[in-house]
Amino acid sequence: MAKVLYTNANLLDGTNPAQPGSSVTVEEGRIKAVSGPGASAGGSHEQVIDLQGRTLMPGMVMGHWHGAYANYGADGGSQAFSGVEQAFLALSNVQLALDCGYTTLISAGTHYNIDVELAQSIEAGHATGPRIISCSRNYMPAQDAASTMANEELCMTSGPDAFSEGARYDLDRGVQIIKIFASGGHGAPEGMQMTAEEIQAVVDTAREYGARVRAHVSGRQQILDCVHAGVAIIDHGDEADDECIEAYLENGTFVLPSAYVLLRAAELGGNTFGFRNDMQDFDQSCALLPRLVDAGVKLVPGDDFGVWQIPHGDYAKELVCYAEHANIEPLELIRWSTCYGGEMTGVGGLGTIETGNHADLLIVNADPSANIDALTRPDNIQAVIKGGDLVSGSLPEPLAAASAG
Numbered sequence: 035m036a037k038v039l040y041t042n043a044n045l046l047d048g049t050n051p052a053q054p055g056s057s058v059t060v061e062e063g064r065i066k067a068v069s070g071p072g073a074s075a076g077g078s079h080e081q082v083i084d085l086q087g088r089t090l091m092p093g094m095v096m097g098h099w100h101g102a103y104a105n106y107g108a109d110g111g112s113q114a115f116s117g118v119e120q121a122f123l124a125l126s127n128v129q130l131a132l133d134c135g136y137t138t139l140i141s142a143g144t145h146y147n148i149d150v151e152l153a154q155s156i157e158a159g160h161a162t163g164p165r166i167i168s169c170s171r172n173y174m175p176a177q178d179a180a181s182t183m184a185n186e187e188l189c190m191t192s193g194p195d196a197f198s199e200g201a202r203y204d205l206d207r208g209v210q211i212i213k214i215f216a217s218g219g220h221g222a223p224e225g226m227q228m229t230a231e232e233i234q235a236v237v238d239t240a241r242e243y244g245a246r247v248r249a250h251v252s253g254r255q256q257i258l259d260c261v262h263a264g265v266a267i268i269d270h271g272d273e274a275d276d277e278c279i280e281a282y283l284e285n286g287t288f289v290l291p292s293a294y295v296l297l298r299a300a301e302l303g304g305n306t307f308g309f310r311n312d313m314q315d316f317d318q319s320c321a322l323l324p325r326l327v328d329a330g331v332k333l334v335p336g337d338d339f340g341v342w343q344i345p346h347g348d349y350a351k352e353l354v355c356y357a358e359h360a361n362i363e364p365l366e367l368i369r370w371s372t373c374y375g376g377e378m379t380g381v382g383g384l385g386t387i388e389t390g391n392h393a394d395l396l397i398v399n400a401d402p403s404a405n406i407d408a409l410t411r412p413d414n415i416q417a418v419i420k421g422g423d424l425v426s427g428s429l430p431e432p433l434a435a436a437s438a439g
């Protein structure tokens with residue numbers, strides 16, 4: 035693979051403020067060198083691409099992904115689709131995410147083991163798509179014996195042994211993450227909750243396979259139960275207090291507020307899935323976010339895109355929502371989408387532009403650290419590069435082969 039020099043870049047490395055006039059060298063799918071303004075990139079390169087001040091940033095990571103959803107919950111939505119239809123839908127959605135600048139998706143639940151098999155197809159080169167960290171079907175507590183059920187989309191059960199046995203079904207098929215619903219709230223039925231023993235059983239079983247657990251959880255006590263049990267990813271955590279924040283920090287827990295769906299559900303009404311029709315939950319999340327940021331909690335974006343309230347493709351609107359309603363700085367939102375998201379994958383070398391990392395890069399025709407809204411406009415996403423290869427958009431015209439000296 036050719037050695038490529040991206041020069042004259044407004045570099046957003048995933049951590050630091052923008053550094054105009056930077057250069058990045060890519061070879062064999064990896065970042066070979068990063069040099070700041072005025073420094074020589076050194077060596078010879080087969081291809082030199084002058085970015086003319088465009089932003090070069092890490093490919094983004096979506097931390098909460100449901101590929102098999104489209105218009106979910108509305109008439110004609112994917113809840114009525116067959117497994118095969120859902121698989122085609124998932125392929126189309128991951129390619130849409132790639133076009134939007136997401137080179138890695140961390141799933142938060144799928145059906146028919148689609149994540150694992152789609153990830154394998156992409157890795158084998160049968161389809162173009164982002165990296166996928168796979169997830170299981172949803173695991174929920176059964177309210178009573180009559181509501182116990184298990185199929186390709188859902189495992190609703192009770193008791194530590196039954197949860198553990200259910201989880202093995204997905205783990206044996208290769209999922210990297212098990213998704214549990216530890217409590218209701220944030221769109222899930224109020225009153226629903228898993229016991230601390232059930233949560234622990236799922237975590238212990240996942241660990242046997244080297245897998246992790248993520249939890250949809252809203253209630254304070256269940257948040258603590260999850261973090262203490264070793265749940266790695268807290269989805270939403272709406273009712274977190276100082277004790278929860280302390281537990282997040284002690285355990286290096288990742289937190290996904292996913293609050294954009296709360297805003298849209300309140301604006302659109304209809305109350306599907308148990309989202310509130312008013313702004314109470316959204317306002318609560320917006321009040322919590324700055325506290326989490328100030329404490330140093332690792333937040334990652336990702337929402338229930340594909341439910342009817344928020345269509346796939348609107349991903350960056352979640353970031354704009356946090357900037358506008360919770361006053362989160364654009365640079366901080368970029369860190370969530372790159373550095374923290376990369377860390378949350380559990381795969382080394384993703385999410386920042388550093389020597390040795392995977393060359394998952396985004397060329398943007400604007401500076402999102404000045405205005406996060408820039409990421410919502412498709413024509414700003416000039417090129418998406420995964421493992422050094424152009425996978426979406428087009429590169430600015432390269433200069434002739436040259437020695438950068």
Ligand SMILES: [Zn+2]
Pocket residue numbers: 098100142143337338
């Ligand atoms: Zn979700």
